[in-house]
Amino acid sequence: MxxxxxxxxxxxxxxxxxxxxxxxxxxxxxxxxxxxxxxxxxxxxxxxxLSEYGIQLREKQKARRFYGVLEGQFNKYFEMAASKKGITGENLLQILETRLDNVICRLGLATSRPEARQLVSHAHFTVNNRKVNIPSYLLKVGDVIAVKETSRNSPKTKAVSEITGSKVIPKWLEFDADNLTGKVVALPSREDIDLPLKEHLIVELYSK
CATH class of the missing domain: 1.10.1050.10 (Ribosomal protein S4/S9, N-terminal domain)
Incomplete structure (x- = not known):
């Protein structure tokens, strides 16, 4: 990987x-x-x-780095976003937000996206009661994410829970802190994504 x-x-x-x-x-x-x-x-x-191209390129690189996505995968996500109905830039951010590693971070089950990626890769989570160890797994509305039973009492899980316990959960997600489970209740809208990104610049870059 x-x-x-x-x-x-x-x-x-x-x-x-x-x-x-x-x-x-x-x-x-x-x-x-x-x-x-x-x-x-x-x-x-x-x-x-920076030139106009340079500004657009930096915005794309910033988005890639926020979500920990490599170039080829980011290109694939853009193609997916462009083929969907709606605004391409917002579709792109929606796809990036629904990656499993990002959702784990949003739920407060990891302190950062790189840490979430590592935890997912080590198979500490399930999706709909099935083990998933692919950080780029795209979640859908209704999917339930949970810390694997054998990982719930680990020192790492407890330490992360203490650090992120007061984290604000986005409204498109639900989180049960007692059972360490989360649920995707809706797809994120642009207003739900708090990252300082100008997605229209990314679309302009790919339109050249």
Whole structure:
């Protein structure tokens, strides 16, 4: 399974804002954006004026990095979004939001999307009572996500629950904290997605 293995904080610095890839660390003064608010590399502190294409490209890269998606998979998602009825940019974000690893993070069962991806890969969750270990699994309305029975009392699960216990759950999801289960009650609308993304720039990039 292909994935990004370099330093996560470099991605935040490259995009010039927090992508929340390191969980709780992103909320402390250890965050790399707070300490070095410029791009990585020896020329990172030089200010560059981006072209129209450059602005659109950076927006696509930022979306990819928020959700932890590689280039080929992102292209596939865009094709899916373009073939659906509705606004292509909003369709794209809706598809990205319904990935299993993202929903695990939204439910507060992981402190970040990379951590959610790892937990899913290690088969700690079920969907509709069936084990699923594919982070990119796309959920549908009515799907029920649960922490696997054998994983509920693990130190890791308890630690994550303590950290994320006060997390606000999006209205398109339901969460039962006592049983560590969640449910997709609706597809997310654009208003439900709180990430600072300008999806129309991504659509313009692919339209070239």
């Amino acid at each position: 292909a994935r990004y293995t370099d330093a996560s904080c470099r991605l935040c610095r490259r995009e010039g804002e927090k992508l929340f890839l390191k969980g709780e660390r992103c909320y402390t003064n250890k965050c790399s954006i707070s300490r070095r608010p410029y791009s990585p590399g020896q020329h990172g502190q030089q200010k560059k004026k």
